Amino acid sequence: QVQLQQSGPGLVKPSQTLSLTCSISGDSVSSKSAAWNWIRQSPSRGLEWLGRTYYRSKWFNEYAVSVKGRVKINPDTSKNQFSLQLNSVTPEDTAVYYCTSMDVWGKGTTVTVSS
């Protein structure tokens, strides 16, 4: 069965870059039927989709308008994982971040933006 394992720091300073990685087991990041998403959850914003990457003979990325210009989601086929980079973070980016195929979810990473 598919499992997603998240890794990355839980504390990021304001104006710096938040970086998280999601390792996939039981499926392939290059699957032609799956899409790999990052979602965050906070009391003020609820569940908020940030973006996704997926492969359909070529790679596609789609990002939420709320974070467009600050976000990148990249696949790494050699490690069967995908990553999230969110630039220029502020305290408003403090949240629990999840990677998910929308069927299966990672356990979540609590990220706090604070100096």
Next chain:
Amino acid sequence: QSVLTQPPSASGTPGQRVTISCSGSSSNIGRNTVNWYQQFPGTAPKLLIHSNNQRPSGVPDRFSGSKSGTSASLAISGLHSEDEADYYCAAWDDSLIAWVFGGGTKLTVL
């Protein structure tokens, strides 16, 4: 303000049937299928229903989903105390080009 609208709370007694509604628009629920997720405090959401009314393996048949037009519903029959959790609906939005969620419904088993 969530794109999909859910009641903030619902309640029932053990054995009862409860329903949770999810209202959207023509660009999301009206065109695409709906997922439902169950979330306990401190844990990740878990897929409960996909494709409007399909239960993943392992989800009890007490949980059922339906969709009509731009609205969807989750029904839980034979309520158990362990069903006390937060429930979220989600759908792809063709206009926003994004997954959108409801604000969540906190289910209390009295």
